[in-house]
Amino acid sequence: MRYINEISLGARLKSSASMVLDFILPARCPNCSTKITAHGFLCPNCWGDLQPLAAPFCGRCALPFEFAAEDGDECGACLLSPPDFDWARAAVSYEDLGRTLVLRLKHGAASSVVPAMAQMMASALTGKGADVIMPVPLHRSRLMARRFNQSQLIAHALTGRLSVPVDSFSLIKKKPTESQGGLNRRARFQNVAASFAVKEGRAGHVAGKDILLVDDVLTTGATVSACARVLKKAGAKSVGVITFARVGRPVSG
Secondary structure, eight states, X not given: OXXXXXXXXXXXXXXXXXXXXXHHSOOBOTTTOOBOSSTTOOOHHHHHTSOBOOSSBOTXXXXXXXXXXXXXXXXXXXXXXXXXXXXXXXXXXXSHHHHHHHHHHHHXXXXXXXXXXXXXXXXXXXXXXXXXXXXXXXXXXXXXXXXXXXXXXXXXXXXXXXXXXXXXXXXXXXXXXXXXTTOOHHHHHHHHTTOEEEXXXXXXXXXXXXXXXXXXXXXXXXXXXXXXXXXHHTTOSEEEEEEEEEOSSOOOO
């Protein structure tokens, strides 16, 4: 009974602290700063500017289809050259506000958008499970220059919503690569080939696990496929992918 009372008191104190914080710092839309009812969401107008990713889409890489398809059908690229990850999901299309939010986070360190992103990404994972969340890593030189990893920020925001732990140490990027922007499909896969690894001594944290890779945007899937390849080589049971945005048109070449 004492334990229950302590939990109840703790909950009341937390609620009171939250009410005080909301009074001092009222919740605002992380995109336009309009007042909203709760932290971690977008206002209705900004929400309306997003394009949630909805079926039909490729059951493997989440590429939107322009025609009716059966659940689980795969796109031509995945059938021709299956990626190393088992499945992918995304919250929104990489258009309009979806693109703006990704770029603001990636280049402007606008971390205020992360809770809203994570909330939408968690909703896109209905029916999917994982043992551990792993953010797509940056090479240490890129991390030092940028000072943050947007995928890691999102991963830590997701962990509380999914009740799945984050592992930011087992997967590393062992060599720098040029930006994927502007590269065709073939060049993107070549650019990241052999650039990721499971850190020495961390294979035990990977083997037998259903792993959820987290990134901000999915284009060709080259980066997450390269990550999945080394995770499976280290014994991962499965590798799924969740991103905030999905580019809706195939990258040629």
